[in-house]
Amino acid sequence: MKFSPCTGDCTSNEDRCGGCGRSREEITETQLITKQLVEHLVKYNYDDPEKFLENVNRKAIKRSKKAQESN
Structure with a gap:
């Protein structure tokens, strides 16, 4: 399924x-x-929230691919 914003x-x-x-x-x-x-983001007040979100994005994609492969 494709995501639809x-x-x-x-x-x-x-x-x-x-x-x-x-x-x-x-x-x-x-x-x-x-x-x-x-x-x-508000709690930790990162100077570079983009970097945090990029990290979350990368990890979420990696983990979702791994989960799909194991199913």
């Missing part, structure tokens, strides 16, 4: 957003992950 044309009358096509569950979980990342 928010388009700003959100609808709330269906199980899926009419703008991006994602399920309400996926949208809620993505918002929670984003909130946790922001809270972490």
